[in-house]
Structure formats: structure tokens, C-alpha cells
Amino acid sequence: MAYLVAVDSGHGMETAGKRTPKLTQDLVINGQTVRRAGDEIHEKEWNKAVAEALMSALNRCGIDTVNVSPDTYDVALSTRVATANNAGADIYISEHYNAAKGVWWDGGYFVAFYSQYASEATKRLAAAVCAEQAKVVPWPSNGYVTDVSYGQGKLYVLRHTTMPAVLFETGFMDVWESATRMLDPAFVQEVAEAQCRGICNYFGVGYVAPDGSATAPAPEPEPKPEPELPPTIRKGSSGAWVKKLQELLLSLGYVLPRYGADGDYGDETYYSVRLFQEVNGLVVDGICGPKTWAALQNGGKGPTWPTLHKGDRGEFVRYMQYRLNYHRVAVDIDGIFGAKTQAGVILFQKAHCSMVDGIPGAETWGLLKGC
Ligand SMILES: [Zn+2]
Known part of the structure; x- marks a missing residue:
């Protein structure tokens, strides 16, 4: 039986916020003006494009998919989770693009989140996908961290799914260099293929590239060591x-x-x-x-x-x-x-x-x- 991956493309096209600041200049990709100065890019545009590219890449590798947030409206979080749980999905992937300030700033990074209470399998999944995705994002990777690491609170889809679930914030919508990649089909494809390779590695399934060339499954990545807990120390201790x-x-x-x-x-x-x-x-x-x-x-x-x-x-x-x-x-x-x-x-x-x-x-x- 083939593996089943639930794919969540976060938010709806008109969900409040969840878009770039107004573009300060026309956005030209491959010689075409895709957005005018003063326009915005909606997070859903990225989320949906990369989710669809990921699903077709996974299907190419013989992995089944279930789209838990089809179309462009905002599917309730509980519905997304229920769809994945009822389908018996093996893993859950949620696509996002981060925002920090709501006005243009410099910086940004790629980061993936898993539940504070995640299983070892979830951490292996996060490690496998992050290892591949870090190779294709042109900005720093902060790797994978728990959903309370940045004080942002708990992430519903990570805590209510019954299978390993990881949420990806590929770039920042309010960082120009990163925002302008959201509508770049080549970047969408690169990220989707990287995530697909990571997922194949996690399952131990061979990855099939868009040109049909197949790669044997990679050996399992080493799990990230847990941070060392402070020891009990007392009078006479040193170091x-x-x-x-x-x-x-x-x-x-x-x-x-x-x-x-x-x-x-x-x-x-x-x-x-x-x-x-x-x-x-x-x-x-x-x-x-x-x-x-x-x-x-x-x-x-x-x-x-x-x-x-x-x-x-x-x-x-x-x-x-x-x-x-x-x-x-x-x-x-x-x-x-x-x-x-x-x-x-x-x-x-x-x-x-x-x-x-x-x-x-x-x-x-x-x-x-x-x-
Ligand atoms: Zn988001």
C-alpha cells in the first residue's frame, strides 16, 4: 500500500493579514511584470502553488496525497485536521510563508515547526525535509524547532493531527528578497522537489525527478541530539x-x-x-x-x-x-x-x-x- 501524505496550504486568499506589504516597485519575473508597485502578494498564492507542486512530485514518486485545504477559501483548522485524520494519512505537511513586522525589513530565515509534544518520528520527518529544503532556500535555515520556540504559541494543526506533522515557513513575506520569490515558478518547483526528496528519504522511498530519473532512497538522517539538560550541582561542584x-x-x-x-x-x-x-x-x-x-x-x-x-x-x-x-x-x-x-x-x-x-x-x- 502506498504512503499517504496530507498537504495543507494554509489560510485563504482573503484571510486578514497573510500578505506582503505593498510592493515598492513592479515585480518582474522571467521578463514578465507579474505584479505592479502598490499591489500585494497573498500568502495563499505561495502556499497553494507549492502544495500543488509538492503533491504532483509525491504522486510521481508513487506516494498518494490528500489535499486538506483545496480551493482558495480558508478551510477551518479543525476540518483540515479531521480530513487528514479520517484519511489515515501517514504524515501531514503544512505550507506557509512567514511574516515578522508587516513592513519591509532585512533578514529572514527558513524554519520548520513541530509540536512541543512531537514523537521521534516527527523529528525524523522534520530533519529529513529540512536537510533538503535548506539546500534550495537562498537565505539562512533555522532548522526545525518546537511550535512554542519563538513565543508564538501553539500551532493547532501540529497538535491535533494523529500522524507526524510539520509546518514549513519557507521565507518571509515582509522581506523583499524573499517575498519576490513567492511568485517565481522555478523557486516553487525547487522547494516542492526538495520537500519531496526529504519525504522520500523519510519513508525510504526512491525519489523520481521531474525528468523521470530515479534516485535510491537515502539512508536515514541522524536525529538531532536533544539539548543537554543542566545537571544537579551543589557545594563542591565545579565547571x-x-x-x-x-x-x-x-x-x-x-x-x-x-x-x-x-x-x-x-x-x-x-x-x-x-x-x-x-x-x-x-x-x-x-x-x-x-x-x-x-x-x-x-x-x-x-x-x-x-x-x-x-x-x-x-x-x-x-x-x-x-x-x-x-x-x-x-x-x-x-x-x-x-x-x-x-x-x-x-x-x-x-x-x-x-x-x-x-x-x-x-x-x-x-x-x-x-x-
Ligand atoms: Zn501562514
Whole structure:
């Protein structure tokens, strides 16, 4: 039985937005004026052309296709998905052309999206097609990424299809160099053939070129390695991950006055991690494990240095006690602001501060945090 590919050509011709800014000059392709200055190109024009070219290329290779968004109106996302699911398609390909600013800008790239929850098969499909498509797009390729990678939110067709699904943003509609390729039949054909070669490689099917010449199926591409997860690190750890932790702490306003980001997880780092954990509502243990890493990398809060009073408890007190010891005022580091700690604060203030009151506020903190 032949493989079946569902092809989605995104949007409708009149879907709001989904078009280039007004062209700043006539667009001439192969000596013919195909669009006038002041006109626009609709994303659907590209999507439909490349989808149709892809379907005929796949058919040539003996692969069946189902067009889930035929014609030029905007087929509901749920209908596109239902058509593919009901047909029992093996894979789902969605064609798009990106936009970033809605006014002309320079830059742009090719990128493919798959669901954040995609299977290994989906990643293999994305890898196989991106490898071929990157060869024919004349701008950089950002490869394949999850559908939440650019903060753009979840992509419906990727999450509701029951088969591996990948969405391709071949170029940018609001980048002139890339927009002007949307109506170029040679470029449409090149991209469709590249995608077809990738899909053939994914299925292990021989690719048949437009001239009838056949190519044996390519060996499976190597799957992209998953990004390395940060390890759990603690006092005594050292190396690049410790340095990364220290840099994150410093960027959030924690202080490492003695050694900075030196890659060694000593007391400075340990007490700062404890402080970070308290400030961010985490379990306070001074160990940087998965939850602490996640908080550090996803907008963790920095410290607001409080005025401390006798009787206070917690990590700010503990941190102050550590800093007192650092400045050669010996107090217990127990997180409890008792009489001995207050005597230590007074000793420190007498040596360094203009105000001696046993209540560490802005001036005392400023000096305690220094070297
Ligand atoms: Zn689109």
C-alpha cells in the first residue's frame, strides 16, 4: 500500500493579514511584470502553488496525497485536521510563508515547526525535509524547532493531527528578497522537489525527478541530539555549569563579590542559591537541581535587600550572617537574628558605617555585600 501524505496550504486568499506589504516597485519575473508597485502578494498564492507542486512530485514518486485545504477559501483548522485524520494519512505537511513586522525589513530565515509534544518520528520527518529544503532556500535555515520556540504559541494543526506533522515557513513575506520569490515558478518547483526528496528519504522511498530519473532512497538522517539538560550541582561542584549558574545569579542581582563567576561552587554561591530559592518560593537547600535551574532560566526573581531586625529569621538573615563572617565578624550562620547576631552587626557597623543601630538597612547591606 502506498504512503499517504496530507498537504495543507494554509489560510485563504482573503484571510486578514497573510500578505506582503505593498510592493515598492513592479515585480518582474522571467521578463514578465507579474505584479505592479502598490499591489500585494497573498500568502495563499505561495502556499497553494507549492502544495500543488509538492503533491504532483509525491504522486510521481508513487506516494498518494490528500489535499486538506483545496480551493482558495480558508478551510477551518479543525476540518483540515479531521480530513487528514479520517484519511489515515501517514504524515501531514503544512505550507506557509512567514511574516515578522508587516513592513519591509532585512533578514529572514527558513524554519520548520513541530509540536512541543512531537514523537521521534516527527523529528525524523522534520530533519529529513529540512536537510533538503535548506539546500534550495537562498537565505539562512533555522532548522526545525518546537511550535512554542519563538513565543508564538501553539500551532493547532501540529497538535491535533494523529500522524507526524510539520509546518514549513519557507521565507518571509515582509522581506523583499524573499517575498519576490513567492511568485517565481522555478523557486516553487525547487522547494516542492526538495520537500519531496526529504519525504522520500523519510519513508525510504526512491525519489523520481521531474525528468523521470530515479534516485535510491537515502539512508536515514541522524536525529538531532536533544539539548543537554543542566545537571544537579551543589557545594563542591565545579565547571561550566557552575559558571552558568553563577552568571544567572549575577544577572538577577545576587552578589558574588569575592570570586565572581569562577566556576567553583563555594560558600558565596551556596548562600546565594539559598537566597534565590527563598525569594522564588522553592525548597531551600542550596542545591541547584531541576526546579532551581528552571526558575533561574525562566524569569526568576532577584533579591530586594530588606531592613533586618532582631527576631527576624530566614535566608536574608542567614546570608547577612555569612557576609558578617566573610568580613571577619564571627557569628553563627543559622538564619536567626538573635542577640549574638545583633552584637555582630553593631561591631561591623562600628568599623564601617556612619550609623550604628544594630539594624542592617541599605548602608549596612551595601557594605556587607562588598568585598
Ligand atoms: Zn501562514
